[in-house]
Amino acid sequence: MQLRILGPVDMWRDGRSLAVTGLKQRTLLGVLVLNANRTISHDRLMAALWSTEVPATGRRLLHSHLWSLRRLLGDGQALVSMPSGYSLRLEPGASDLDVFTTETALARSALAAGDASRASELFRQALSLWRGPALGGTDAELQASEGAALEERRVMALFQRIEADLALGRHVELIGELRLLVAEHPLDEKLRGQLMLALHHAGRTAEALAEFQSAREHIRDEVGLEPGHGLSGVQQAILSAGTVPAAHSDTQERAFTLVPRQLPVDIARFTGRANDLRKLDELLLASSGNVPTVVISAIAGTAGVGKTALATHWAHRVAARFPDGHLYVNLHGHSLREPVSGLQVLRRFLRALGTAADEIPSELDERTALYRSLVADKRMLVILDNAATPEQVRPLLPGSPLCRTVITSRDTLRSLSVTHDVSTITLDVLSADEARALLVIVLGARRLDDEPDMATELARLCGHLPLALKLAAAHLNDQPALPLRDFVARLRQENRLTALDIEEDPQVGVRAAFELSYRALPETVRRTFRLISLQPGPDIHLEAVAVLTGLSPHETRAAVDTLVNAHLIHILGDRRLAMHDLLGLYGRERGDAEDSPADRHAALSRLINWYLHTVDAAVGQATGEERTLELTTPPPVDTRTFSGVDEALAWLDVELPTLMAMITHAGTGGWPAHSWQTTLTLSRFFYMRDRVDEMVTSHWVALSAVRQLGERRGEAELLKSLSLAYMCTGDYAGYLSHLRQALAVFQDIGDQMGEARVLGDIALALVTLGELTQAVETARRSIDLLQRLGNRSSENAIMSILARAYRDLGRLTESRDLLRTCLAYERGEQRRPDETASLIELGWVHTQLGDTGIAVELLIRALRMAQELGISTLETEALTGLGTAYREQGLHDEAVGHHRRALNRSKKLRSRHLECQALIELGNDYLAMGDSRSALEHHRTAMGMAAKLRERRMDGLTRKGAAEALYSLGQIEEARRHWEDALATLSPMGVPEAEEIAERIRETAEPMTGPSQ
Template sequence: MEIRILGPVDIWRDGRSTAIVGLKQRTLLAVMVMHANRVVSHDRLLTALWGAKAPATGRRLLHNHLWSLRRLLAEGDAVESTPTGYLLRLRPGASDLDVFVTETARARSALSEGDTAQAAERFRTALSLWRGPALGGTHPELQSTEGAALEELRLAALIGRIEADLALGRHPELIGELRLLVGEHPLNEELRGQLMRALHRAGRTAEALEEFRAGRLHFRDELGLDPGEELTRVHQAILSGEAAATGNSGGNGENAPGTAIAAPVPAAPGSPVPRQLPADVTRFTGRVEKLRRLDMLLSEEEGTATVVISAIAGTAGVGKTALATHWGHRVAARFPDGQLYVNLHGYSRGRATTGAQALDRLLRGLGVVDDEIPHDVDERAGLYRSLLAHRRMLIVLDNAATPEQVRPLLPGSSPSRVVITSRDALRGLSVTHDVRGIVLDVLPADEATALLNKLLGRNGTDDETDPVPELARLCGYLPLALRLAAAQLAGEPASRIGDFIAKLRQENRLTVLELREDPGTGVRSALELSYRSLPEPARRTLRLLSVHPGPDIDLQAVAALTAMSAEDASAAVESLLNAHLLQRDGDGRLSMHDLVRVYAGERNEADDSAADRDGALTRMLDWYQYAVLKAMEHLSSDDSASMTITPVDDGIPDLPGVDEAMAWLERERHVLIAVIVHAAERDRHIHAWQTAALLSWFFYAKNHFDDLFMTGEVGLSSARRIGHRHGEAEILSDLGYAKMFTGRYAEHLSHQQQALDIWRAVKDRRGEAKGLRHVSYALQLAGRPIEAIEVGERCLALSRELGDRTGEFTALDNLAISYHVAGRYEEALEALSKCHGYWREEGREYDEAYCLIQMGAVHTKLGDLTTALDCFEKALPLGRSQGNLRIEVDVFNGIAVVLRHQGSHAEALDHHEKALALARTLRSRPLEGELLSSLGETCLASGDSRAALEHYQEAAVYADEADDAYQRGFAYAGLGSALHALGRPDDAAKHWRTAFDILSPMDLPEAGVIAERMRAAGLT
């Protein structure tokens, strides 16, 4: 466990952030950490939480907060009570502040002893702990005082790190950073002096002297003073040429392109630094001038630099990614916060990586966990820019297609750097961003020859009979073609090179000169030779792999696609791997370079019949659809009665249980999405809608709503294209529930009504019953409980008429929820009791758990708290056995409400915290809003009216976002109660009236409660 306050305050445990609920909890934790292992007085803590206006019950409330904090830390003796205050015992390194102080002390010690390399490394480790302004999410007063003091410590460490870098001779690359820092801290003489020294040592003495002159003018204008003694001494040293300003610092000095600049800085303890660059290219050769250009751009750029690496005429295989990767490894030490890498697949056959997908991967690389990644693309981009604002990272965006694809992925104001590779010059990007273009051509003849010699393990000669220069020429000097040719010749005697060249001349009439007009020619020639050397099963496998639309594939899918046995498919794949026509990652998944895929497609068109291609496509779609069906059998009780799915005899993944099924679906998620899209594009609409419908529950359960919306729309379009009305209704209903969970209740109701209309139109009475059930639930969520009951009762009658027992009890279960909301508690309890018996008989643990939760909620309303608690406690293990976090959320919140009614407020708050922490992993803002209202009510009951007000305000925002009238009414009612408790009767009346106006038309009992509160307060 690590407590982190150098940025947003949180607790890092088991590789993920633990949510800390409420401003006061975060403030309290921050104060205790800043004074760890020392007693903090009661008065100091009360002031931190409430300022000068601590409530009369402050000591008791403080004790409650600390009790919750002790539970959060999961260490019973971490927080200790003393007669004068409280003490937080932390072991060394348990907080990022402690690590920061320790590392900076060691760095200064190393600097004083002359070990500048170690000093620079330790300073970087310390600074990498900062994730933004210190004490984020705490009381503003604490941030402005203690936070400012911590920021001074950070600046002092930064100055120390720069001092060490200057001593190591890293002058040019420091100039841009120092200019930014001087701009932010114009009165800081240490930073200005460092900038002057860096400029002078980089041979830019005139600029160094101008920097002194500008500083002197600024000091006089702002302070009426001249620069201090130290800055004046630096100025004089530069004028006189003293060693302090101009001599060799004893560091490593400048590095020539192609040599390592420095070893990467290790990650700070407990704070993993992403190192996502692909492995450096083996035997990288040449590109000296381009490497020098990149080095210059890094050193000279003062703002955010975006470097575009492109190739003329859209040449593929020219080595753009190799250059970016190699350079990134060379300069890794200049990016202490790490490197991020995303392949945008701009020129892949399948769909390019979208902005949402790229931001998802980048945010994960920055340590953001699932539940913290926003759904909205703009919100993702904003979070991404915020996280990069104070980090110095290298971001490589590989294979970009258009400026529009790249723009959302660029940092805002940040010391980070971005390298983009593209077949296009991306000139449009220069209109909106400061872009420095580097045009990458094929290798010069001498560098291409040198690369081939390295790859072949030969020493180059100047002998005119040496065949390697001619081989390089025939390969078009294209790095990919050179490497493929070398792969063909690996282990062969030198005499084979001549034979190889003869084949190039005889079997392919394209020449290097023609390469300028047709950039793919050189690659095609080399690939042709690789292809012809393969055994026929491997050739056929390569051709048929071009049918596969996903980014990668596993061996079982290869066997299905090719109709080969697993053993034969494995042998063919090994041949392709040996010929460098396939790549295999650490998980055994196989992928092809873009150009190899294009070539494979050409061979498929030329060598295979339309029937062969059609057969491969059918086998692939059947295999994935059936594999999904078998996986979903472990996860969902929904049947596939309206689907026509072809069984696959063998080769389906072995998925014995829920965990294995979920893992396989997650592993194949991006492939399955591509398969659905590809099926629709190839007019295989039955496969498209059925696979989309089968996957909807998985996407829903795992909160992959972007994927659900995209595949759902594709599936819906396919169902409509072929007039499959059942499919259309199924997917409309699935999309409706996704919209419900993301807070779009009106769209949810619209989708369910459309689905119901279709089932009625096709005279599917079971479908109609299902549609009535879904519409009833949607009406209830839309704040229309009376209509929900009416529709639900029709659904129940139809299910009974059809003799559908499961449908009957599902309808009754849903109807009970509407009875509950409408205040018809006895009817709700009677219905739920019947449902509970049925679900338990049928072994339907998921449905039984939700039934128990509803029973617990109704018993709570009726005041039978013992029975309510028993219901919730029985539901919890059932939910956990299903791996369903939503059940756990509802259980913890239900128990919290029971504890509130029992007066056990501290325990209630603990359960609220558990519920909220789990809810945030589900990324449902409407659910969070509902829980915040419940938490506000408990805070109000405990006497913490200010905390209640904060929670109700947040809940109101969430309800407004979702257009959830029901929850909006509860939030405004709570706001009225909190404001009344705080002595603001006029404001309270305004919010109560708003709540009454919202809830009264729904004919809910809560409207009467609000009216009674207003009468009691004399506000009617």
């Protein structure tokens, strides 16, 4: 089989074309062929299929298209799924693109060697593969980008085939073809010159000279310029009646000029960087319309990331495209040696270009002018490696659009783009797949296959940095019997920078590479780098860097800009900064050597205290509640403020990973008070955003810190707060246990306010567990205590719990009146989350009272408020309540729809309580619709969940629902057993459902018959 993209995208098998149907299928195949034998990420494939409008189901649809494509390919191994994407594995010659690439490369080599006959034949074979515009039938955007790049390659091959034919004397045959090409590309002077040569050698010299005049007029009219030296040279050669070259090429000049070939040896074990190589290939073909442009590419990145390797490898790949030579210099911008000046480099370049030593000017400007004159109209590749500053490279940039220049630097060389059009490629560390591929190359697949997990861990510990990976491989190759796990253990236990050093040549180590970048910085910038490496989070905001360093915002920005330009830190977006693991280790190492312990402690103290008070401000703004905790440290003068709920929540969401790291570091590193106070302050945000995992993790760290200090009240508050996490996961035994521990501490220290609030929380837990009488008693104890203390806010919260207990007991008017009182207070105090919860509860009460119109109105309002607040638990509860109200109105489809949404959301929240509640209501929906089998299925699922939750009331309600479904299905005996189990569970609670069940048992006792199936 051959895959074809040089024309309409299709497959060719057994002498016939197999059409690939569907735009998406053709686009997908085109992208895979273009990137054959390389892994393409899921995101990139989806972007190719849908651009920026990727549907929500994009990943699933992509897999469906890939599955269909795999069936078409017929070879299960051709399209391989990888962790990070997909790879189309093709043998050489399996695609028309691969054949075209191979044959044109061979043709260019033959042309350069003077074998015009073989070059012409190979170019013709390659061009015959084209069946129309490349990537035909694919997405328009793919055709416009990739298709255009392929067309450039076709045109280049065509021009070179004509050059070979001219050299073979096929002048008469070429005239017609060249006239058509000139008509298509009227500004291309190369084509004009070839046409003039063909006409002249065919004995039609007058027409050749007329063609020059026509070209001259056209170029003047279109771009206001005279023809270039190449076309004018052809005219002069014809006019002088001297020896006119058979083909218009630069070979004539090259015969008398030394052709420099200065590229260093290619990296034999180069791997990865497919996207970066492709970008360089695209820049190679860059032009602005029909007017050639000077193209300069800059490869930037941190030390050891592989900039020189990429530049050298790419240069060797495209060397044949630059027949006039390749110039290379290591500028030693980051080296133990002094940087090489432009004046020195120009002397080397001029000598390489054939200039005698005594003819080289002494002044920089004169050398630059001579250099640019010598390379004008030549196809040359210039590699300026390891540049330090823009000033170092500016004199070395050719002015010819036929040349291509590639610069590598640890600096971004931003100011160079002010004076030149520079395209920058910033190298990141290797991907996990690329890092493993590099290790396979340098260590061998067998050694890695023996310990696959260790290979992955080795790459991670090396930070996927190419230099570190090669150093690790050097150590392992030096000890072939050493297991990977032993070397990995060493990297874990020791200083990784030291472990990766090569003792006999420390200057090639990672530490030495970082040192060269670090030492080039001013002291203020070096100090900023050292302090950023101290912060424990995965990243840090520019604002926090200013706090850490104590610099002004302006000074901080300047220092950070310098670090970013030097690629010692990188920007993640929205002024967030991150540091490579090994660079962080190096920064802390330099901090230990250059900063005093007191200075480092003071910097982290500023940062940790700033986070505590900024979290306090953000949580207060997000929840609209006053804190109950008095912070023990004074606020810094630069504490951030927030203008509204959205801004505060956005800040908390983004900063959460850093805050989690800060809590742990503070708890174990000397700031225990900050650790537990930050955690307790965040608890309201954790609950609001359903961040249960972070809530549990941070609270256990904080409990250890607060017990270390012997701060009993803080311990009680944390236990109370931690209980909410257990409630959210449906672990009500854990919920109640932690509340009772908190109550004991509050009572022990005589904190009546804390005692009252915990009593209220215990009442809520008892309501959930169905201990309703005890819940009412506990809630009233809490309210009495709060009334004596004069705390209306907390009293209101406990009244809501008491109202819930009254509802479950069937005391609906008492519940309604309490909730109305709560709502009035919450609206007056603008406590919107509490108001939302009260509206939901009041909606349930009105549903049970039969006021379903009022219930729907209340629950719709609650749903909208929950969505505006972004509180998923309240949104789920509102959906469940609304679905039940709709069912009572006879709107069964609406009921099922809302309950299914509630079920899906509860699963995402991992709230088994809410999930069980939604299942019960769905079961009741199906009962009301007469679908007893679906009802039974949902109630049985809920029954198993209620048993695990140990929620007795829910367990009783699920058995009640299952009994009704079984009775409708004619399974009378089993229905009766479920009713009896439900009655035994619910009767001690005193809930009204117990009497309903007792009545059903009496009704069905005689005769023992029921509806048939």
